[in-house]
Amino acid sequence: MQQPDLRVLIPRQDIAAKVQEMGETLSRDYRGKEVLLVVVLRGAALFAADLCRCIEADVVIDFIAVSSYGSSTSSSGVVRFLKDLDESVESRHVLIVEDIVDTGLTLAYLMENLKSRHPQSLRTCTLLDKPSRRRVDLRPDYVGFTIDDLFVVGYGLDWDQRYRHLPDICIHSEK
Numbered sequence: 001m002q003q004p005d006l007r008v009l010i011p012r013q014d015i016a017a018k019v020q021e022m023g024e025t026l027s028r029d030y031r032g033k034e035v036l037l038v039v040v041l042r043g044a045a046l047f048a049a050d051l052c053r054c055i056e057a058d059v060v061i062d063f064i065a066v067s068s069y070g071s072s073t074s075s076s077g078v079v080r081f082l083k084d085l086d087e088s089v090e091s092r093h094v095l096i097v098e099d100i101v102d103t104g105l106t107l108a109y110l111m112e113n114l115k116s117r118h119p120q121s122l123r124t125c126t127l128l129d130k131p132s133r134r135r136v137d138l139r140p141d142y143v144g145f146t147i148d149d150l151f152v153v154g155y156g157l158d159w160d161q162r163y164r165h166l167p168d169i170c171i172h173s174e175k
């Protein structure tokens with residue numbers, strides 16, 4: 001297979017600074033409360049691992065997995081549960097942690113699903129946002145970087161399960 005060109009879009013130092021800043025905001029907003037981080041596998045795992053260490057509040061972490069694009073780089077619009085939470089969300093402050101919001105279909109689906117389980121509060125946090133691609137009316141509560149319509153990899157984000165381990169967020173040329 002031919003190697004696509006990878007060009008750094010967001011270097012690791014900028015990611016680290018942004019994650020720290022988001023952690024400070026979350027620490028303010030959840031001060032004195034317990035927050036349940038619902039980390040969306042697999043992409044958000046690296047972001048969540050760094051973010052949770054910057055939050056000064058009572059943090060509980062759980063994971064959820066829904067179907068993603070597979071090896072394609074455009075949305076199928078189909079969202080499917082692959083792994084549910086172990087924790088109950090009822091009466092808790094829940095924060096969904098995503099790697100990237102693109103069409104918004106995944107997050108909209110997750111929000112509807114978690115809302116029906118009666119959390120005390122439900123907010124959303126994403127490292128990357130591509131608002132120009134949105135197909136539903138949805139604005140995440142906490143956004144790290146707003147980016148153009150580019151396909152990115154690294155820092156948890158994959159292309160056909162590859163490149164998640166890259167420390168920088170890079171543009172994948174095969175779009």
Ligand code: 5GP
Pocket residue numbers: 043068069075098099100101102103104105106107150151152153157158159
């Ligand atoms: P949405 O449902 O908002 O269209 O898509 C959300 C999911 O699509 C993300 O969690 C991620 O798995 C995948 N995705 C969307 N855009 C990108 C991208 O630029 N790069 C990668 N690697 N995945 C993306």
